Amino acid sequence: MSNHTSSKISRRTFGKKTASAASAAFAFQFIPSRAWGNLTKPTMVGIGSGGKGRSDIANSELAGFDIVGLVDVVDVKKFGANKKNNRRENVLIESREAYPDVPFWTDYREMFADMGDKVDAVTVSTPDHHHFHASVMAMQAGKHVYCQKPLTHGIWEARMMSEVASQTGVKTQMGNQAHAEDHMRRCVELIRSGIIGKVRDVHTWTNRPIWPQGFANPPQKQKVPKWIDWKQWVGPAGHVDYNENIAPFSWRGWWEYGTGALGDMACHIMDMPYWALMPGAPKNVKAEQAGATEFSPPINSKIVWEFGPSEHTHSRGVRFNWYDGYVDAHFDPEIWALIKESEEYNHPSPSILDGRPFNEYGCVVVGEEGKMFFHRQNNNWVVNPTSIVDGYSWPAQSLPRARGDDKYKNHNEWFDTIVGKLVKGQSNFELAGPFTEMILLGVLAQRVPNENLEWDHKNMEIVGRPELKKYIQRDYTKDWEAEVSGAGKISFAAL
Incomplete structure (x- = not known):
């Protein structure tokens, strides 16, 4: 109160x-x-x-x-x-x-x-x-x-x-x-200008989750501390007994309260290409995953959304690809944590990355003429082959720029x-x-893996399901x- x-x-x-x-x-x-x-x-x-x-x-x-x-x-x-x-x-x-x-x-x-x-x-x-x-x-x-x-x-x-x-x-x-941030807005302008040609594929990845996911049962009930209003924390969602492994951080690994690694990071990592292409609603989505349970999102997953053609995409449309989680990991209920057997996490194939080293998360936009490698927290971007910039007519600024340092720009705007x-x-x-809808459609697909789900955007339903x-x-x-x-x-x- x-x-x-x-x-x-x-x-x-x-x-x-x-x-x-x-x-x-x-x-x-x-x-x-x-x-x-x-x-x-x-x-x-x-x-x-x-x-x-x-x-x-x-x-x-x-x-x-x-x-x-x-x-x-x-x-x-x-x-x-x-x-x-x-x-x-x-x-x-x-x-x-x-x-x-x-x-x-x-x-x-x-x-x-x-x-x-x-x-x-x-x-x-x-x-x-x-x-x-x-x-x-x-x-x-x-x-x-x-x-x-x-x-x-x-x-x-x-x-x-x-x-x-x-x-x-x-x-x-x-x-x-x-x-x-300025560098994201500049990359949006460049893709729309056609620097890599019409876009046919987008690849995005993260090493998350870095919190517990893939547990089969809730943790043991603990006494609610006097300093937290647990009923209010649960709020509109389904009830779960209090445990310090749920709040204040690990709720992300619960279907009921969070949206897993995909919901947590895709709004960042997919942001630039989705904004640049404005592809509308996907036609269908399919997920592969390991470790999801009744209570928790998967330990790792791969997801593909397919969109119809739009102004800046290939005539056959564009595919958005997502990769998350460590490949060799399991949930340990004794210590309530994910255990990694190796440091390998889901990411695009070397052929997509052109042999470039990859960070813990990133984005590659694949066009008919070349690729753009983008990292949202680095004020740089790379196109490959580099020859496509030779003699290129750089587009004028078309998006407004927010004032202040990068850390404060979003709030300033x-x-x-x-x-x-x-x-x-x-x-x-x-x-x-609409961007969030697209991402959460992927979260839904994680719950019914290995099925091609056709999305009826107007009626907000999976066709026939x-x-x-x-x-x-x-x-x-x-x-x-x-x-x-x-x-x-x-x-x-x-x-």
Whole structure:
């Protein structure tokens, strides 16, 4: 609970039969609190203040926001005097100490009810399964939103997030921060200019997961510490008993709360080629994997998405290829960790890499005339053969450049859209939503490996596979249900 919770808040029943009543009672109506573009120092609350949340809040403050509140399920004020804090808990302490005078909540629904029009924007840096609820509640209340990647936990959620962003007109940005860096935008311009010809294949890889994946059963139940609101942490997802091997970091290795290595890293590594090509929705997807269980994503996988032709692709379309995880690894339940038998991890073949050394993650874009090798954190890129640049007519800049150093550009761009210096961020939800859908379709394919799944984008379904609907649109737990009205408004269970 918050440390200043209103006594007027009460629980009301919500269900499908009472959706209209809940909609009428729902407090978070879309009413912008102030005139957009006239703000000079917009107010912001950080939802999720540890881990990535710490840097999202700090970078937003540097961009120009006034931080007026914090939300996190962990209340560091309840840490005992003798508690030995780990690195992640120290980050949470840093957040509270950085903003000692702002209010704190463990439930973002209470924050929205308490703050009303006193907050202009939020960052959402929670586990994946809370992204949808926190972001949509914010947007429908007229708040601008910066949400971490992947944009959502599920495909339906990504579609809805994109639509709500369009309907409300608030300023949004997904937290794939390299999207705002100059070298990525230059590579997008170069590929679109045809430097390697029409693109037929994209290859992307990561050595992750670096957290436990592939476990067959949940860890043993532990006593819930007094400093964490575990019911709120579980929130809209299915219940699991508390264990320190789930939160605050290893939730990524749970189907119920995270999206595995693919969801964690593809929004970064696939970003440049997807943005450059804008291929639309895939026609089909197929995954190979090892180690996935009822509870957990695979230890390693390979995935192929096939797209139809578009402006910058080959006439037969383009294939996106993904490789993740260590080849010789297994999960050890005794120490609750992945054990690597070797340092070999999934990656493209040497023929695709042209004999070049490869990093722990990377990207190769294959065109009719050559290849581009790209690394999102290195301010360089390579085309092969190098002769294709001889006499090449370099394209003029066509994408805007965000201000500031690379570390802060994504937050700066979001801020500048809110204060009226820019029209929109380049990773806004209307663009990030379809990108996230594509990635999460791969997550779905990991659950039904070795099958070619045909995707019906319009109807949001796998053709001929109605039993897979549960992986596209999940059911939410009591008090977290969501209903979509005929007008497209989403109503939630109300506090």
